[in-house]
Amino acid sequence: xxxxxxxxxxxxxxxxxxxxxxxxxxxxxxxxxxxxxxxxxxxxxxxxxxxxxxxxxxxxxxxxxxxxxxxxxxxxxxxxxxxxxxxxxxxxxxxxxxxxxxxxxxxxxxxxxxxxxxxxxxxxxxxxxxxxxxxxxxxxxxxxxxxxxxxxx
Numbered sequence: 001x002x003x004x005x006x007x008x009x010x011x012x013x014x015x016x017x018x019x020x021x022x023x024x025x026x027x028x029x030x031x032x033x034x035x036x037x038x039x040x041x042x043x044x045x046x047x048x049x050x051x052x053x054x055x056x057x058x059x060x061x062x063x064x065x066x067x068x069x070x071x072x073x074x075x076x077x078x079x080x081x082x083x084x085x086x087x088x089x090x091x092x093x094x095x096x097x098x099x100x101x102x103x104x105x106x107x108x109x110x111x112x113x114x115x116x117x118x119x120x121x122x123x124x125x126x127x128x129x130x131x132x133x134x135x136x137x138x139x140x141x142x143x144x145x146x147x148x149x150x151x152x153x
Contacts, residue, residue, distance in 0.1 A: 034145030035074055036097040041089035041138035049090070052134040053078075056093075062117050064095065072102035089138050096145075103142070
């Protein structure tokens with residue numbers, strides 16, 4: 001019994017000594033902040049996928065291309081969910097903004113952008129259709145991209 005107790009005590013001492021480097025680990029930030037990504041979940045009404053994608057191409061894409069020209073938007077994308085489960089969206093729309101300032105532009109910017117893209121408020125209104133006939137917007141959430149820092153020499 002005494003041998004077993006000594007063996008266990010030795011094991012615990014070695015384990016405690018071996019764990020001390022874990023306490024002295026580097027806790028510096030090994031990552032950098034990146035872009036802002038907005039994700040929108042879209043549920044498309046039955047038989048309306050093509051109509052909705054055509055609408056996105058006519059309006060949404062034009063607005064985003066103009067924002068890319070302005071330097072606010074880095075990228076955008078559409079991701080179809082072909083094997084969706086109950087309650088999941090049919091489509092995910094993503095917009096990658098340069099930073100928080102680009103993400104948080106005011107109404108005045110978008111009104112001016114609409115006139116730039118469509119020529120007038122009237123033409124912008126005419127480009128809009130009743131999207132409620134095509135889709136239902138689910139959750140929209142915002143993510144902050146992070147990336148590993150390069151190891152310094």
